[in-house]
Each structure stands twice: as structure tokens, then as C-alpha cells.
Amino acid sequence: MLESQLGNLSTEPTVAPAKPLVVVISGPSGVGKDAVIKQLQEARPDLHFVVTATSRQRRPGEQEGVDYFFVSEERFKQWVHAGDMLEHAVVYGEYKGIQRSQVTNALARGTDVVLRLDVQGAATIRHLIPEAVSIFLVAESEAKLVSRLIARKTEPLDKMLVRVETARQEMSCIQDFDYVVNNRDGELDQAVGQIEAIIVAEKLKVWRQNAKAGESL
Ligand SMILES: Nc1ncnc2c1ncn2[C@@H]1O[C@H](COP(=O)(O)OP(=O)(O)OP(=O)(O)O)[C@@H](O)[C@H]1O
């Protein structure tokens, strides 16, 4: 009866599924990027969390292929020359970077991708993938940030001081990011919840329904 008045009613989906998202999580050393990402992995196992390759020595407790891919400086440079790295930078004197295939394979499967990057890497990805969502993580104060680095006990004092000095400079990059999330002491759950909310909201943006994430890679 209705169809006689309206014609055929389409059963096609009203909107196409949103294209996969590239999410950048950045912020100064010790702010809690790894802690946030570890918890986000548990909450959102459907996301692809990219594992960085590095020339840095493995710390006690770090696992190959989980925390990093630990490679020699020579191997890292070979990958750079071969064009295999989507992004790379020297961070605190060590090579850090993301293999292109990790991102392109996940996007091709339709999977959202999460990258952990320093501010240099975040700038590179914004340039390569302008539709990426960038999140800058902060601690509630510089004093809290430093106390986390001290408690973590992963660097000798001289190297820790370099990280704190760098953190001061990195704070000036905050306006280049889409979102700022405050990872307050003892409130990791809230920070992770806010990041999950950002991901959900970004995927609902109208323009993303037909955008092609990472098409240019
Ligand atoms: N919300 C929080 N409250 C208390 N401690 C936290 C919180 N978030 C992270 N931490 C702790 O702070 C320390 C630094 O966190 P994490 O190693 O995740 O920082 P990061 O940003 O990944 O550092 P880096 O850039 O040097 O790798 C860790 O010991 C972690 O357990």
C-alpha cells in the first residue's frame, strides 16, 4: 500500500560504514602513553596497535614484537633506504619508526589503527594522513610527570633530565593536536575512557563516512 504511493523502498544501507581511522597518541616521555595504550588494547581488541621498530636496547621486561621490534641500527637504516618506513625519527638518540606495511595492511582490512609517536612523528603522520586524529596526552603537572619518570626507573638521571627538558619544549606543540587528554595520577581509567569516546565520536563524523583513510600511503 505504502509502496504504491512511495515507489520501491530501498533496503540499501543509509550510510556506508565509516572508513578506518588512524589515531595518533603522543605526549611527553613519562606521561603514560604506553600505560594508556595497554589498557586501551584490553578495552578495544578490535583496533590495530602498531608496534614501533627501534634501535634502542631492550629494557628488562620488554618483549620483542609486543613493546617494540628491536633491530640493529644497520637494519633500521636499510628499511629506511628501502622506503619501508612510514615514519621514523631519532628520539633520545635512538631510531624509532613505523613500518609502512603495519599501517597499510590494517587499513586495507578495514581496521582502525593506533600509533604511539613522539611529537616529531605525530607531525609527520599529520602531513602524510591529514584525516588522522591526533591526541596529546598530558599529566596534571610537570611535577607529576617527573615523579612518574623517577618512579619508572628506566633512565639514569642525566637521560631523565633530557626527557624533562624535551617535555618542556614539546608542550608548545599542543595546539597542533586535535585533542588533549589529561592522564591524572591514579586516573588512568578516565584517560582511556576519554580516548575511547574520541574514537567513537570521530567515527560518527559525517565526512568520514566516505573518506578514504590513508589513501595516499
Ligand atoms: N594515570 C597514571 N597514574 C599513575 N601512574 C601512571 C599513570 N599513567 C602512567 N603511569 C605510570 O607512569 C610511568 C610512565 O608511564 P609510561 O611508561 O606509560 O609513559 P610513556 O608516555 O609511554 O613514556 P615514554 O614516552 O618514555 O615511553 C609508568 O611507570 C606508568 O605505570
Ligand SMILES: Nc1nc2c(ncn2[C@@H]2O[C@H](COP(=O)(O)O)[C@@H](O)[C@H]2O)c(=O)[nH]1
Ligand atoms: N617518532 C616516533 N617516536 C616513537 C615511536 N614509538 C615510540 N616513540 C617515542 O619514543 C619515545 C621514547 O620511548 P622509550 O620507549 O625509549 O621510552 C616515546 O616518548 C615515544 O613517544 C615511533 O614509532 N615513532
